[in-house]
Amino acid sequence: MIHYRNVLILMYFTVFILPEKSFAQYKGFSTTIEGGRGLMYMQSAETYGKGKLVLGIKSLVMEKKSNVAVGSKTTFQLRRDYPSIIAVPISFGLTDEIDLNVSFYGFHDTRTLVSKDDVRLGYGVPQSGIGSTRIGAKIRLPLKKESRIQIAGKFGATLDTSQEEADGMNYRWSRMGTDIEASLFETLKIFSFLSLNMEEGYILSGSDIYDDKIVGALGMKFLIKDRCSIHFELNNRTFLGIGPLSTFQALGHPERFETVNGVPGIGNPKLLKDDRPDFKEDFFIFSPSIAFRLNRYIAIDFGVNYNLADQVEPKEKFQAVAGITFSGVFRSLIDTDGDGINDKMDVEVNTPRGYPVDSRGIALDTDLDGVPDGKDREPDTPLGAKTNALGIGIDSDGDGVYDGIDMEPNTPEGSPIDKFGVALDDDRDGVPNVHDLEPQTPLGAIVDETGKAIDTDRDGVPDGLDMEPATPLFAVVDKYGVAIDTDGDGVPDGIDKEPNTEKGILVDKQGRGLIKHEIDLLREGLIRLTTIQFNPGSTVLNPESFPALNEIGKLLLKYNTLNIQIEGHTDNTGDIQTNLRLSRERALAVRDYLLENFPLIEQKRLRAVGFGSEKPIASNATFEGRKANRRVDFVIINRDELIKQ
Numbered sequence: 001m002i003h004y005r006n007v008l009i010l011m012y013f014t015v016f017i018l019p020e021k022s023f024a025q026y027k028g029f030s031t032t033i034e035g036g037r038g039l040m041y042m043q044s045a046e047t048y049g050k051g052k053l054v055l056g057i058k059s060l061v062m063e064k065k066s067n068v069a070v071g072s073k074t075t076f077q078l079r080r081d082y083p084s085i086i087a088v089p090i091s092f093g094l095t096d097e098i099d100l101n102v103s104f105y106g107f108h109d110t111r112t113l114v115s116k117d118d119v120r121l122g123y124g125v126p127q128s129g130i131g132s133t134r135i136g137a138k139i140r141l142p143l144k145k146e147s148r149i150q151i152a153g154k155f156g157a158t159l160d161t162s163q164e165e166a167d168g169m170n171y172r173w174s175r176m177g178t179d180i181e182a183s184l185f186e187t188l189k190i191f192s193f194l195s196l197n198m199e200e201g202y203i204l205s206g207s208d209i210y211d212d213k214i215v216g217a218l219g220m221k222f223l224i225k226d227r228c229s230i231h232f233e234l235n236n237r238t239f240l241g242i243g244p245l246s247t248f249q250a251l252g253h254p255e256r257f258e259t260v261n262g263v264p265g266i267g268n269p270k271l272l273k274d275d276r277p278d279f280k281e282d283f284f285i286f287s288p289s290i291a292f293r294l295n296r297y298i299a300i301d302f303g304v305n306y307n308l309a310d311q312v313e314p315k316e317k318f319q320a321v322a323g324i325t326f327s328g329v330f331r332s333l334i335d336t337d338g339d340g341i342n343d344k345m346d347v348e349v350n351t352p353r354g355y356p357v358d359s360r361g362i363a364l365d366t367d368l369d370g371v372p373d374g375k376d377r378e379p380d381t382p383l384g385a386k387t388n389a390l391g392i393g394i395d396s397d398g399d400g401v402y403d404g405i406d407m408e409p410n411t412p413e414g415s416p417i418d419k420f421g422v423a424l425d426d427d428r429d430g431v432p433n434v435h436d437l438e439p440q441t442p443l444g445a446i447v448d449e450t451g452k453a454i455d456t457d458r459d460g461v462p463d464g465l466d467m468e469p470a471t472p473l474f475a476v477v478d479k480y481g482v483a484i485d486t487d488g489d490g491v492p493d494g495i496d497k498e499p500n501t502e503k504g505i506l507v508d509k510q511g512r513g514l515i516k517h518e519i520d521l522l523r524e525g526l527i528r529l530t531t532i533q534f535n536p537g538s539t540v541l542n543p544e545s546f547p548a549l550n551e552i553g554k555l556l557l558k559y560n561t562l563n564i565q566i567e568g569h570t571d572n573t574g575d576i577q578t579n580l581r582l583s584r585e586r587a588l589a590v591r592d593y594l595l596e597n598f599p600l601i602e603q604k605r606l607r608a609v610g611f612g613s614e615k616p617i618a619s620n621a622t623f624e625g626r627k628a629n630r631r632v633d634f635v636i637i638n639r640d641e642l643i644k645q
Contacts, residue, residue, distance in 0.1 A: 031054050031055070031056035031089045031090075031091055031323075031325050032056075032089065041217070041233060041235050041285075041287060042197065042199045042217035042219055042233055042235055043138065043154065043183075043185055043197075043199065044150070044185060044187045044195070044197045044219075044221070045140060045150035045151050045152035045185040045186055045187035045197070046140070046145075046150055046152075046187055047093060047096065047097060047098065047099045047138060047140045047152065048091060048092075048093040048099055048327075049093045049096050049145075050093050050094070050095050050096050051093055051329045052091075052092070052093035052327065052328075052329050053090070053091070053092050053093075053327065053328050053329060054090070054091045054092075054325060054326070054327045055088070055089075055090050055325070055326045055327070056087075056088070056089045056090075056323055056324065056325045056326075057086075057087075057088055057323060057324050058085075058086070058087040058088075058089065058321065058322070058323035059084060059085070059086055059087075059321070059322055059323065060084060060085040060087070060305075060319055060320070060321045061082060061083075061084045061319065061320050061321075062082070062083060062084075062305075062316050062318065062319040062320070063080065063081075063082055063316070063317075063318065064080070064081050064082070064083055064110075064111070064316055065078055065079070065080050065081075065314035066078070066079050066081065066111045066122070066123040066314075067079075067122045067123065067314075068111070068122055068123050068124070069114060069121055069122040069123075069124075076122050078314065079111075079123075081109055081110075081111060081126055082109065083107065083108060083109040083110040083111070083126065084107070084108045084109065085105060085106070085107050085108075085131070086105070086106045086107075086108070087103055087104070087105050087106075087323075088103065088104045088105075089101065089102075089103040090102050090103070094137075096142075096145075097139060097140045097141070097142050098137060098138070098139050098140070099137065099138040099140075100136075100137050101134070101135065101136045101137065101138065101156065102133070102134065102135045102136075103133070103134040103135075104131075104133055105130075105131030105132050105133070105134075105174070106128070106129065106130055106131050107127075107128060107129060107131050107164075107166065107174050108128040109126040109127075109128060110126060110127060110128070110164070110166045110174065111123035111124060111125070111126050111127070111166075112124060112127060112164045112165065112166050113167070116165070116269070117267070117268050117270070118267040118268060119247045119248065119251070119267050119268075119269060120251065120266070120267040121267075127163075127164055129162070129163035129164055129174075130161060130162065130163050131161070131162050131174045131175075132158050132159060132160070132161055132162050132174060132175045133158070133159040133161045134156060134157070134158050134159070135156055135157055135159065136154055136155060136156020136157070136181075137154070137155055137156065138152050138153070138154045138185075139152060139153050139154075139155075140152035147189075148188060148189040148190075149186070149187070149188055149189075150185075150186070150187040150189075151184070151185065151186055151187075152184075152185045152187075153182070153183070153184050153185070154181075154182065154183040154184075154185065154201070155181075155182050156180075156181055156182075157178055157179060157180050157181065158175055158178065158179040158181070158206075159178055160175070160176050160177050160178050160206070162174045162175055162176050167244040167245065175207070176207065177205070177206035177207035177208070177210075178206040179203050179204060179205055179206050179207075180203070180204040180206070181201060181202070181203040181204070181215070182201055182202055183199050183200065183201030183202075183215060184199070184200050184201065185197065185198070185199050186198045192223070193222060193223045193224070194220070194221070194222055194223070195220070195221045195223075196218075196219075196220055196221075197217075197218070197219040197220070197221065198217070198218055198219075199215060199216065199217040199218075199219075200215065200216055201214070201215035201216075202214055202215065203215060203237070208270060209242060209269050209270060210239065210242060210243060210244060211239050211240050211241035211242050211243070211274075212239070212240050212241075213237050213238055213239045213240060213243075213282070214237070214238045214240065214277075215236075215237050216235075216236045216237075216238075217233060217234065217235040217236065218233070218234045219231060219232060219233035219234070220232045220233075226293075227292065227293045228290065228291070228292050228293070229290070229291045230288075230289075230290050231287075231288065231289045231290070231291070231303070232286075232287075232288050233286070233287040233288075233289075234285075234286055234287075235283070235284075235285055235287065236279070236283065236284045237282060237283035237284075238277050238278065238279045238282055238283075239277070239278055239282050240277055241274050241275055241276075242269070242272050242273075242274045243274075243278055243281070243282040243283075244282070245281065245282065245311055245312065246269070246272055246274045246278070247267075247269040247272055248312050249278075249281065249311075249312055250272055250274065251266065251267070254266050256272060256273055256274060257271050257272055257273070258271040258272075258273060280308075280309060280310045281309055281310050281311060282309060283309060284307075284308045284309040285305045285306060285307055285308060285309070286305075286306045286308055287303055287304065287305050287306070287321075288303060288304055289301055289302060289303025289304070289321065290302055290303070297326055297327060297328065298324065298325065298326055298327075299324070299325045299327075300322075300323065300324050300325070301321075301322070301323050301324075301325070302320075302321070302322050303320075303321040303322075304318060304319070304320060304321070305318065305319035305321065306318060307319075337349055337350055337351040337352070337353065337361075338353055339351045339355065339357045339361055340357070341357060341359070341360070341361035345360065345361065346360070346361030347360045347361050347362050348360075348361050348362045348363060349361070351363045351372075352372070352374060352375070354374055355372050355373065355374030355375070356372075356373050356374060366379050366380070367379055367380055367381040367382075367383070367391075368383060369381045369385065369387045369391055369393075370387065371387055371389070371390065371391030375390065375391060376390070376391030377390045377391055377392055378390075378391050378392045378393060379391065381393045381402070382402060382405060384404045384405050385402035385403065385404045385405050386402060386403040386404035387402075396409050396410070397409055397410055397411045397412075397413070397421075398413065399411045399415065399417050399421055399423075400417070400421075401417065401419070401420065401421030405420070405421065406420070406421030407420040407421055407422050408420075408421050408422045408423060409421070411423045411432070412432055412434065412435060414434050415432040415433070415434045415435075416432075416433060416434065426439055426440070427439055427440055427441045427442075427443065427451075428443060429441045429445065429447045429451055429453075430447065431447060431449065431450065431451035435449075435450065435451065436450070436451030437450045437451050437452055438450075438451050438452045438453060439451065441453045441462070442462060442465060444464050444465050445462035445463065445464045445465050446462060446463040446464035447462075456469050456470070457469055457470055457471040457472075457473070457481070458473060459471045459475065459477045459481055459483075460477065460481075461477060461479065461480065461481030465480070465481065466480070466481030467480040467481055467482055468480075468481050468482045468483060469481065471483045471492070472492060472495055474494045474495055475492035475493070475494045475495050476492060476493040476494035477492075486499050486500070487499055487500050487501045487503070488503060489501045491509065491510065495509075495510065496510070497510045498510075508522060517529075517551055517552065517555060518555055518558075521555060521559070521562075521634070521636065525635065525636040525639045526633060526634065526635050526636070527552065527555075527633070527634040528617075528631060528633050528634075529548055529552075529631060529632050529633075529634070530627065530628055530630070530631045531544075531545065531548050532545045532548060532549070532586075532590065532631070532632045533545050534586055534589075537582075539582070539585040539586050539588075539589045540589070541589055541590070541593060546593075549590065549593055549594060549597075550597065552594065552634060553594050553597060553598035553601065554598075556594065556598065556601050556605070556606075557598060557600055557601065559641075561638075561641045562605070562636050562637075562638065562641055563604075563605045563606075563607075563636070563637040563638045563641075564605060564606055564607070564634050564635065564636060564637065565607045565608075565609060565634075565635045565636075565637050566587045566590050566591050566606060566607065566608045566609070566632065566633075566634060567587060567609055567610070567611060567615075567632065567633040567634075567635060568582075568583035568584055568585075568586045568587035568590075568608070568609070568610040568611065568632055569583055569610075569611055569612070569613070569615060569616075569617075569629060569630065569631050569632070569633065570582060570583050570612055570613050570629065570630055571613060571616070571620050571625075571626035571627075571629040571630055572613040572616070572620040572626075572629075573620075573626065576612060576613065577612075579612035579613050580610055580611070580612035580614075581610070581612075582610070582612075583610030583611060583612045584608065584609060584610025585610070586610070586632070587608035587609060587610050587632065588608045590608070590632055591606045591607075591608045594606065607637070613629065616629045617629060617631070
């Protein structure tokens with residue numbers, strides 16, 4: 001029997017002694033019962049990699065019907081048993097391309113033949129014991145592990161360590177005699193989740209009963225989310241002559257046995273002759289299985305064997321298989337990346353080949369740019385500079401200062417820069433010298449995209465420095481852009497046509513002092529005169545009226561764009577129609593005086609009308625009121641012209 005204590009010690013060593021860092025690279029799910037990788041019984045062309053150790057414990061349980069002798073050699077009874085097989089397969093990655101394999105087997109409750117010389121005696125009582133031991137090596141062609149196609153060869157032997165020899169579907173777990181075997185494996189990765197496996201091999205029999213056999217197998221593996229895989233396998237082993245079941249198949253055909261001293265040797269398998277390949281009668285099974293990776297260390301798998309071989313009855317039809325796999329790596333014995341630091345001390349076990357490393361196995365990066373020296377084409381990149389995948393500094397704006405150091409990574413092309421990659425801007429107006437058309441702009445001035453100072457009010461003081469950025473055009477300003485008003489009349493120098501107006505004098509928009517009538521004209525659009533005197537009942541002007549009319553004439557010359565309506569008014573004394581006629585004639589008399597004494601006034605600017613007593617401004621019941629109503633008004637017709645004055 002297998003010493004299970006030793007198995008437990010090996011499991012403990014694998015799980016708890018081996019470091020966990022290396023498991024991140026392990027993508028396989030389980031070891032097969034034969035000590036391979038991938039499927040239930042066959043193997044794939046993949047290897048585990050240098051230093052990897054994979055240990056499995058497998059159990060196979062079946063229902064087996066056997067003819068058991070009862071009382072005599074000719075009386076049999078069909079018995080049903082549930083024998084099992086225990087396997088401990090171990091694989092070790094000697095290199096990335098070579099795996100060493102060994103598998104230990106044991107069996108439980110398996111019935112063996114009562115006599116190896118006479119199969120007609122049937123089977124004896126169930127027994128348990130040590131089975132065969134298989135050793136071998138898998139050698140993979142040195143293709144990259146990422147390659148879609150992998151090819152490997154397996155060479156090994158089944159050693160004669162069995163206590164008993166059992167026949168049946170799984171005869172090979174309990175075999176006496178040493179077999180030599182060789183197989184070729186091909187693995188094709190069709191997709192990242194699907195791969196196809198094939199095996200072709202030959203086994204040289206070491207038994208004096210069983211002949212050589214040909215091995216052929218086809219399998220598929222489906223990977224699901226890197227934690228689960230599903231496997232399908234079709235496996236055939238064809239004996240070139242006598243196989244484990246040939247004796248029972250020939251019991252009804254005495255001609256297949258040799259005779260000794262004229263007596264047929266029916267029942268003695270050593271005398272059996274069978275020179276035909278039993279392709280469908282020996283070993284032909286379909287095996288679906290599923291495997292789960294629980295964590296970095298442990299995977300479990302379950303499967304079923306369905307017997308397709310055309311064997312004599314009773315035959316084994318189904319077998320259930322379950323197993324658990326533990327995996328690890330001997331880091332202290334190997335140097336995975338070949339950098340001279342063994343994996344136990346190597347902090348970076350996957351350093352690319354040829355890269356210089358420090359005492360801890362970490363790839364040297366002299367300029368600290370994140371690209372190892374072994375790959376860095378610019379090993380002295382300044383600290384802080386951004387680099388590409390080859391360690392060459394990146395200079396997005398081509399100014400000679402690498403990104404990461406460049407404080408202005410989008411400097412305009414051709415701009416002179418400082419050591420920080422910032423474009424020179426002597427006047428600090430935000431426009432680099434190379435594009436600045438006014439490189440000596442005063443500090444604080446607002447400029448356009450060409451660096452020219454903006455002077456919205458065109459007073460000579462740039463915006464940003466101008467404390468009065470809306471100074472009227474032509475106004476004289478100080479250095480701060482504030483309009484100068486020497487006489488304090490509210491009209492800036494440069495616009496003020498009378499810059500020395502006495503204080504307190506009202507002025508117009510051009511700074512000229514205003515008389516009362518001018519103020520009324522500009523503010524109200526109306527001049528009202530009650531000082532215009534006519535002889536009683538006459539339209540003849542009294543000389544006392546001339547000074548006031550002369551003042552009106554000067555105003556009309558000064559504001560030569562204004563059109564005036566001269567309106568004559570009377571009180572209500574007398575006839576209405578008479579007053580209306582008189583008021584109009586007096587307005588015409590005023591117009592004629594102005595045109596005669598101020599010939600520069602165009603006649604079309606003056607219009608005379610009379611309103612009689614229709615528009616009184618005071619009560620006609622009093623003397624003072626009637627005096628106020630006897631007046632001449634000068635009304636601006638085109639009042640919009642006042643806005644321009």
